[in-house]
Amino acid sequence: MEAGPYSFSDELGGFHIISATGKGSRRDPIVITQELESSSPVTLVIRTIGPLQPFSSSEDAASGFLYMRAVVINNSGQAWVEFEFELQEILGKASVFGDGLSFDQRQSSDDHISSDSFAEFSRDFEPYDRLLLRNGRVDPLKAATFSFLVTDFTPRTQFYLVLDPRIPSS
Numbered sequence: 001m002e003a004g005p006y007s008f009s010d011e012l013g014g015f016h017i018i019s020a021t022g023k024g025s026r027r028d029p030i031v032i033t034q035e036l037e038s039s040s041p042v043t044l045v046i047r048t049i050g051p052l053q054p055f056s057s058s059e060d061a062a063s064g065f066l067y068m069r070a071v072v073i074n075n076s077g078q079a080w081v082e083f084e085f086e087l088q089e090i091l092g093k094a095s096v097f098g099d100g101l102s103f104d105q106r107q108s109s110d111d112h113i114s115s116d117s118f119a120e121f122s123r124d125f126e127p128y129d130r131l132l133l134r135n136g137r138v139d140p141l142k143a144a145t146f147s148f149l150v151t152d153f154t155p156r157t158q159f160y161l162v163l164d165p166r167i168p169s170s
Helices: none
Strands: 006-009 015-021 030-036 042-048 065-074 082-088 118-125 129-136 143-152 158-166
Touching: 006 015, 006 030, 015 042, 030 042, 030 158, 065 158, 082 143, 129 143
Parallel strands: 030 065
Antiparallel strands: 006 042, 015 030, 042 158, 065 143, 082 129, 082 158, 118 129
C-alpha cells in the first residue's frame, strides 16, 4: 500500500494493512491502519517509492524524517497491556547508532511520541531503537493509535518496523 513517497507491506505475515494515507510530514503524517491477528510480533516493511533526498523539505521526497501515526486493531483475542515498536535497517538485526535510523534519537524532547491507549513510554537506543508504551490496555476488537517520528540520517530505500503487542503475564 502506498502513501506519500513510501510503500508499506504486510508481506512477512501475521497482520493486514487496511489503509495508508498522508505524506509523512509533520503537517500530514502517514496514517497506517493495521489489524493484528495475534499477540506475536509482526514486521512492517517500509520502502521508498519517491525520490530519496536526505533533508529535503519536499513532501514528495523520502527525506529521512517520517512522521507516522499507526492505528492498530487488536484482533488477537487477548488484551494488550504494553506495545513495543522496534526499527530495523536489516531484517532481524538490532539497529545501531551508525545506521542513522531511530525514533528521533538526536532529540531529547519527546513531543512527537503519543498514544491514545497508553499513558507512558520509554525509548531504548543502542543496540536497539525501540519505543515501549505501557500503563494502558487495548481490548480485543479495539484499536490503539500511536504517533511518532522516525528519523534516518543515512536513509536507505528499505527498512522495517516491528510491532510487538504485549499480553499480561500469568
